[in-house]
């Protein structure tokens with residue numbers, strides 16, 4: 001019996017396990033997925049928790065329920081990958097493999113940011129985990145007014161659009177509460193131009209922020225959180241005062257990656273950006289946030305990658321070479337208030353453009369435009385996530401980006 005072991009039963013690990021189980025004979029291939037717990041979090045929902053738009057309970061489901069029959073699901077922390085012996089060690093056992101797929105994602109490391117732990121859970125909060133999102137919900141509900149600063153400590157971090165969505169939703173939330181005039185909103189981001197390298201998207205987002213009276217500092221890489229005087233400071237010495245700090249702390253790959261010597265010093269696995277194969281290992285593929293490839297750390301990316309890795313792994317099993325298919329394709333809604341959203345679709349070479357998606361002319365979604373239909377798409381995506389994408393069902397959409405429906409101008 002040949003063995004495939006998948007590390008992590010998150011977005012990428014679950015989707016690819018189910019896809020491979022559909023494609024490979026149960027008599028010849030054993031598939032094992034390992035995760036530390038049984039709680040699958042629908043992470044895009046975390047954005048809504050601080051504003052009471054959804055609850056933490058509604059976005060967490062049992063991982064087991066989404067892993068098909070015929071897959072061995074193990075709940076146990078992974079402690080080491082012995083890639084010389086093709087063996088994964090967990091707290092309670094060990095698993096040999098012929099092929100390994102790494103889908104261990106990335107994690108928050110607030111302890112890496114000077115001064116942040118002094119304020120963590122007091123005046124500084126995140127919304128990237130169920131626990132932090134729930135604490136932030138209480139902090140926002142009790143906020144009487146003042147300076148709310150949304151800061152991203154450093155690049156790379158997962159879901160690069162979530163901070164701007166957060167500050168847009170904060171504008172909506174305090175308007176609804178009738179206290180917007182008491183709250184100053186400020187986004188401090190390390191991106192030199194507010195967004196990733198998106199010339200057209202940046203103009204649209206900056207215009208939206210200006211209309212909402214949100215101030216923005218760009219190129220702001222966090223050096224220090226000062227609890228006594230309540231400011232954040234960047235490496236150039238620029239300071240921003242806060243009353244309530246919402247922060248995406250440093251993101252890192254899981255410790256097991258570095259401790260197993262699988263990273264390049266960045267805590268992420270060096271990965272071929274087109275084949276998705278680990279650069280230094282013949283029998284390892286990497287999916288989702290655990291890679292070091294230059295596209296968004298996003299669920300849509302993990303789904304597109306699951307199709308490419310399935311194709312390439314099956315090719316290799318049949319004695320063919322992996323193909324350089326993946327183009328960095330990513331698709332993200334950018335919520336601008338409750339009820340409206342933008343949408344972006346891009347890849348390594350093509351920035352987000354205007355137009356319709358997924359069908360030319362018909363859409364129904366609009367690219368780089370704020371629409372109610374996009375908001376419906378954002379909400380509907382949760383159903384698609386649980387029922388189509390995680391089970392590894394085929395969608396009509398190719399994993400690579402298409403120019404159909406795209407336009408250079410609005």
Ligand SMILES: Cc1cc2nc3c(=O)[nH]c(=O)nc-3n(C[C@H](O)[C@H](O)[C@H](O)COP(=O)(O)OP(=O)(O)OC[C@H]3O[C@@H](n4cnc5c(N)ncnc54)[C@H](O)[C@@H]3O)c2cc1C
Nearest residue numbers: 008010011012036043044078105159288289297298299300
């Ligand atoms: C607030 C927020 C909003 C987001 N919004 C969007 C959005 O709108 N659209 C979008 O496309 N993406 C969005 N994302 C990003 C998206 O959720 C992630 O990029 C995606 O889940 C990555 O999938 P993954 O499989 O790489 O990692 P994950 O889904 O995080 O899974 C990694 C798994 O590995 C397990 N693991 C790690 N280390 C170990 C270990 N040592 N032992 C055992 N198990 C381990 C973890 O428990 C976890 O289950 C958002 C993320 C956040 C935080």
